[in-house]
Amino acid sequence: MKKIAFALLLTVFLTGNALAQLDPDDDGIGIYFDPCACVNCLDLPAGEHLGYVVITHPTSEEGVLGWEASIWAEGPGVILEYEFMGDAVNFATRPNELIVGLGSPLINPYSFPAVVMAIVHIFIFDETAPLNFFIDEVYFNSIPDVHQPAYLDGSDYTIIKPLQQIQGGPHLPVAIVNGNCDDVVATENTSFDGLKALYR
Secondary structure (H helix, E strand, O other), X not given: OHHHHHHHHHHHHHHOOOOOOOOOOOOEEEEEOOOOOOOOEEOOOOEEEEEEEEEXXXXXXXXXXXXXXXXXXXXXXXXXXXXXXXXXXXXXOOOOEEEEXXXXXXXXXXXXXXXXXXXXXXXXXXXXXXXXEEEEOOOOOOOOOOOOOEEEEOOOOOOEEEOEOOOXXXXXXXXXXXXXXXXXXXXXXXXXXXXHHHOO
8 A cells, every 4th residue: 555655646746747846955855745855844634644755856876875864753743664765774773863774776767856765654643733844963973073964875885975954954844744834945835635636
């Protein structure tokens, strides 16, 4: 079922729609509610939903060979689990941290400049208050003196590149459910019914 939902989402974005990727900068990382990184704010009912960890505009032409980030949610909901793409192994042992290695680089064979790193399973307890998502560096980060998430260049595992959040810092949300979309630089608030209408 999960893979079917992902395939349906990819089909929609391959055939085109009116949405545009939100973060224009190179080497971005965020939580999105679609694989093209076009929606990072929407209204959802209580229950389980899917999001995506996406690296946008990667400057590595050979893809992503590994990545590291701390990801957490604040508000009436939790991240249940991650479903990693490719032949990934998460080596992290600290709460909220992801240190993911890949046997072969992940690339994006589609038209939008984004690489989906993981599907995020989210559970919302209460839809009357906002659920905010944040991304930061891991505790023992791979780039000394650069306090950002990072990824391994697919062409050379010794090349580590920093990743930036859509708002440029760890203390501002990268995605919001049931909240003010101006807080994540989204173009507009998308309702659950409106999002579903895209896939009809």
